[in-house]
Amino acid sequence: MKLSKNFTNPLAANNPVIVQILGICSALAVTVKLEPAFVMGLSVTFVCAFSNLFMSLLRKGVPSRIRIIVQLVVIATLVIVVDQFLRAYMYDVSKQLSVYVGLIITNCIVMGRVEAFALGNKPWDSFVDGVANGLGYAFILVLVAFFRELFGSGELFGFEIFGDWYTPNALMLFPPMALIIIGCIIWVHRSINKDLQEK
Amino acid sequence: MLNLFINSVFIENMVFAYFFGMCSYIAVSKSVKTALGLGAAVTFVQVMTVPLNYLLNEYVLAPNALAEGVDLSFLSFILFIAVIAAFVQLVEMIVEKFAPALYNQLGIFLPLIAVNCAIMGGSLFMQQMVGTEINSVGDSIVYGLGSGIGWWLAIVMMAAIREKIEYSHVPAAMKGPGIAFIITGLMGMAFMIFSGIQL
Numbered sequence: 001m002k003l004s005k006n007f008t009n010p011l012a013a014n015n016p017v018i019v020q021i022l023g024i025c026s027a028l029a030v031t032v033k034l035e036p037a038f039v040m041g042l043s044v045t046f047v048c049a050f051s052n053l054f055m056s057l058l059r060k061g062v063p064s065r066i067r068i069i070v071q072l073v074v075i076a077t078l079v080i081v082v083d084q085f086l087r088a089y090m091y092d093v094s095k096q097l098s099v100y101v102g103l104i105i106t107n108c109i110v111m112g113r114v115e116a117f118a119l120g121n122k123p124w125d126s127f128v129d130g131v132a133n134g135l136g137y138a139f140i141l142v143l144v145a146f147f148r149e150l151f152g153s154g155e156l157f158g159f160e161i162f163g164d165w166y167t168p169n170a171l172m173l174f175p176p177m178a179l180i181i182i183g184c185i186i187w188v189h190r191s192i193n194k195d196l197q198e199k
Numbered sequence: 200m201l202n203l204f205i206n207s208v209f210i211e212n213m214v215f216a217y218f219f220g221m222c223s224y225i226a227v228s229k230s231v232k233t234a235l236g237l238g239a240a241v242t243f244v245q246v247m248t249v250p251l252n253y254l255l256n257e258y259v260l261a262p263n264a265l266a267e268g269v270d271l272s273f274l275s276f277i278l279f280i281a282v283i284a285a286f287v288q289l290v291e292m293i294v295e296k297f298a299p300a301l302y303n304q305l306g307i308f309l310p311l312i313a314v315n316c317a318i319m320g321g322s323l324f325m326q327q328m329v330g331t332e333i334n335s336v337g338d339s340i341v342y343g344l345g346s347g348i349g350w351w352l353a354i355v356m357m358a359a360i361r362e363k364i365e366y367s368h369v370p371a372a373m374k375g376p377g378i379a380f381i382i383t384g385l386m387g388m389a390f391m392i393f394s395g396i397q398l
Contacts, residue, residue, distance in 0.1 A: 021376050024221040025316035068313070072284055076277040084273060099323040102276050106319040108222045175216055176387030183373075183380030190372035198375040 006129055010136040016109045017140040018186050019196060023109035028144070028178035029100055034157050036096045037145035039086070041138025043101065045131060047078045048110045052118040052130030059119050071114050072105070079104045109137055144181050148172050200341050203332055207345030210394055213317045214353035215387035220317030224354050225379050234358035235351075236301045237312075240290060242347030244312055245321050248286050249343030250336050252279050252322040256329060279322045280313075287313040321346045357383065 016022045023044070030040045054074050055062075062070050083101045086094035094101065104110065113133050118126040149155055152172030154162035171177055190196045213219040220241070227237050255278055262270040291309050295302045302309065312318060324346075325339055333339050360382055369378050 018376075021225050022222055024225070025219055025320075028218040028221070069281070069284055072280050072313075073277065076280050080273060080276055083276070099320060099327065102323050103219075103316050103320055105276055105280055106313075106316045174388075174391065175218065176384040176391070178218070179380045179384035179387060183377050183384065186377040186380065187370070187373050190377065194372075197371045 006125060007132045010129070010132040011139065012136075013193065015136045015140065015189075016112070016133050017137055018182070018189050020112070022112050023107045023137055024182070025103060025107065028182065029175065030097055031141055031145040031148055031178050032152070032173055033096075033149045034142065034145045036093055037141040038138070039090065039093050040097060040100065041134070041141045043082045043086070044104055044107060044109065044137050045134025047075065047082060047104050047107075048113055048134040048137075049127055049130035050078055051075045051110055051114055052126040053123055055114045056118040056121060056123040056126035067119070071111060075110055075114075076105050109133055140182070140185065143185065144178055147181055148177065152177075200338065203338060204341050204345040205396070206332075207342055208349040208352065209390065210396060211346075212349040212353060212390055213320065213346050214350060214383070215390040217320060218316075219320040220315045220350055223312075223315055224350075224357065224383075225376055228354050228357040228361055228379065231355060231358045231362060233304050234354045236298075236304065238351030238354050240294065240309065241312060241315060241317060242344070242351050244283070244286055244290055244318055245347035245350075246340060246343045248279075248283050248318060249321050249325050249346075250339045251282050251286070253325055253329070253333070253336060253339035255279070255282065256326050261329075275323075275326060280319060283318050283322070284313045287318075317346070317350050353386070356386065 010016060014020070017024060030036045051071070051074050055071060058070070058074075079102065082104065083094070086097070086101060113130055117129045121129070146156070149157075150161060151169050153168045154160060154166045211217070214221070214224055223237065228234050256275065257264065259265050260271045260275050260278065262272065265271060287309075290312070291302075294309060321343060325333055325342055328342070333342055357379070361379065364378065364382075373381075
């Protein structure tokens with residue numbers, strides 16, 4: 001019961017990106033097309049899940065004074081694994097993501113979940129929490145990328161959706177539009193969940 | 200060098216062009232005073248860590264730098280973040296000692312400079328630009344300064360706008376982060392006019 005709530009909560013009601021405003025840093029720049037957004041979402045889910053798992057296993061052995069540096073080492077190691085994997089098997093996507101793969105290290109979601117959840121919970125719960133938060137992040141990324149790719153180039157995953165009649169709106173491909181789209185997503189989300197609104 | 204400076208402050212602004220450091224940018228931009236303090240801290244850390252990481256990259260990480268035939272570039276994430284984390288710890292201690300008021304105001308965001316993507320992103324971009332725009336320690340200092348000031352400028356402008364917007368009728372669901380994203384998007388569009396500048 002509790003486990004399933006832990007899993008569904010970060011997907012909508014307590015989404016890390018649009019409610020807690022975490023991890024926006026590396027999120028928006030990879031949303032020009034769906035493919036890199038998808039890969040980025042999965043990478044963050046992987047890193048988040050395993051850093052939660054490992055830190056939860058280590059939580060009793062690490063003194064709290066040096067925990068930040070231990071966390072950074074664990075996270076950085078996982079990110080290096082992801083980076084090398086992408087370079088080996090998905091070179092094109094890894095070129096598109098460029099420095100943003102490295103920036104998963106500084107993604108506040110990963111660090112935030114380790115601090116807020118993994119240090120006080122059992123490994124399996126932490127793992128589930130990491131997966132759920134990663135997926136909540138991936139969901140927003142894919143949503144933003146969907147609108148940007150659809151209207152910015154008339155395609156989805158590189159397949160043409162709109163025919164010749166559609167003139168691509170190049171503005172959608174520029175960085176500012178990602179911010180405006182995410183602002184609108186927050187607007188819709190908070191209109192539905194009224195308790196999140198600020199007074 | 201001037202070109203590099205102008206470029207990193209305005210054209211490739213950390214916030215508007217790359218979304219770096221968005222988490223603290225959204226969360227700490229409620230008052231101009233705090234924003235000024237955090238901006239100064241980020242700029243300082245940036246000016247110090249980018250050259251340090253440049254030296255590290257030049258003499259340890261780059262192919263054939265440490266010894267003939269040794270390429271340690273896959274370790275760059277972990278070494279860069281270690282330098283940054285150590286340095287932020289230092290700044291935190293200095294601020295706590297000499298400016299306790301600022302220390303209380305910045306709260307959790309001071310240690311979070313370590314995971315501020317602007318800092319890590321600055322070092323990673325510096326690594327990519329080695330050999331093209333950045334060829335010496337001096338260049339890397341200029342780049343660190345420029346990108347730090349760019350971030351500073353962005354957060355202070357944002358804080359000033361948000362102080363004014365307190366008095367406006369924003370739709371309830373848009374209050375707080377929602378409107379902040381849209382304002383940033385509009386500011387980003389304004390900053391796009393710099394993109395044609397050639398020096």
